[in-house]
Amino acid sequence: MQWNSVGEFFVMGGYAFYVWGSFGACLLLMVAEPLLVRHRLSEVRKSLFRERIADELDLQQKS
Amino acid sequence: MRQSIIQWFRFASPQSFYPLAGRMIPWFWAAAAVFGIAGLWLSFFVAPTDAQQGEGYRIIFVHVPASWMSMFIYLVMAFWAGLGLALNTRVSGMMAQALAPTGALMAALSLWTGALWGKPMWGAWWVWDARLTSELILFFLYLGFMALQAAIDDPRRADKAGAILALVGVINIPIIYFSVKWWNTLHQGSTINMNKAPSMAQTMLWGMLLMALCFWMYSIAVALMRVRAIILERERHTEWVKHAVE
Numbered sequence: 001m002q003w004n005s006v007g008e009f010f011v012m013g014g015y016a017f018y019v020w021g022s023f024g025a026c027l028l029l030m031v032a033e034p035l036l037v038r039h040r041l042s043e044v045r046k047s048l049f050r051e052r053i054a055d056e057l058d059l060q061q062k063s
Numbered sequence: 064m065r066q067s068i069i070q071w072f073r074f075a076s077p078q079s080f081y082p083l084a085g086r087m088i089p090w091f092w093a094a095a096a097v098f099g100i101a102g103l104w105l106s107f108f109v110a111p112t113d114a115q116q117g118e119g120y121r122i123i124f125v126h127v128p129a130s131w132m133s134m135f136i137y138l139v140m141a142f143w144a145g146l147g148l149a150l151n152t153r154v155s156g157m158m159a160q161a162l163a164p165t166g167a168l169m170a171a172l173s174l175w176t177g178a179l180w181g182k183p184m185w186g187a188w189w190v191w192d193a194r195l196t197s198e199l200i201l202f203f204l205y206l207g208f209m210a211l212q213a214a215i216d217d218p219r220r221a222d223k224a225g226a227i228l229a230l231v232g233v234i235n236i237p238i239i240y241f242s243v244k245w246w247n248t249l250h251q252g253s254t255i256n257m258n259k260a261p262s263m264a265q266t267m268l269w270g271m272l273l274m275a276l277c278f279w280m281y282s283i284a285v286a287l288m289r290v291r292a293i294i295l296e297r298e299r300h301t302e303w304v305k306h307a308v309e
């Protein structure tokens with residue numbers, strides 16, 4: 001290992017902004033994307049569920 | 064033989080692909096996590112400092128995987144789009160649509176990490192070099208594909224229009240890949256070459272490959288999640304979808 005201290009690791013030999021800016025952007029987008037997709041999936045599930053309840057209520061009123 | 068082909072075609076229907084995708088997703092997430100942890104460990108704690116670029120070269124461990132995936136996802140997207148156009152299978156178009164945003168994300172990350180690497184090493188965030196310009200065009204192709212599909216109300220027509228765009232855009236992939244050979248670019252040549260031994264330390268190479276596997280597994284997992292949402296959205300008026308959600 002080439003790091004003598006935790007501080008040295010974060011300084012990245014003077015390239016901290018560039019290295020952490022790159023890894024940070026990847027982490028940010030690759031956490032945000034699945035969360036957004038999960039939200040989209042749960043929204044469509046919710047709306048399908050509401051639709052089904054509405055259909056069932058319709059049927060009850062007719063009978 | 065015949066039986067097994069029929070087995071495969073079964074998954075071309077949204078109804079049987081939806082639960083299959085759901086069962087596969089956790090495995091791809093697990094694989095992404097394992098490769099990611101191993102790759103990051105190699106990237107930061109095992110791979111040595113570069114003789115010329117010091118610690119700044121470590122951007123390679125996300126820049127190369129993101130760039131590879133941006134090109135690879137485009138090929139897979141175009142493959143599904145073309146298959147949908149040829150065979151008129153419904154899941155194909157949905158797969159292409161599910162892959163586009165993830166491909167655009169990878170292209171964006173490739174450009175972003177490239178800019179952050181270019182500034183300290185070349186002294187410029189951006190240059191109009193063949194490699195960078197063709198990657199930017201790839202990013203715009205993804206955005207164009209998504210915008211075109213979003214602009215057409217009928218999903219089947221949107222699939223067809225998108226497929227044409229995706230297939231025409233494939234020409235850009237070899238241009239990106241060979242740009243560093245065909246033109247005199249500021250961008251360095253590829254570190255991994257089919258014809259000769261890689262010009263980098265073994266541990267650096269392994270770090271890069273593990274990170275690429277992580278990005279690959281991530282892309283599959285997130286695309287499968289998105290295709291499930293698309294299936295439910297598009298098939299919402301069918302009986303099976305009504306019973307698929309409890």
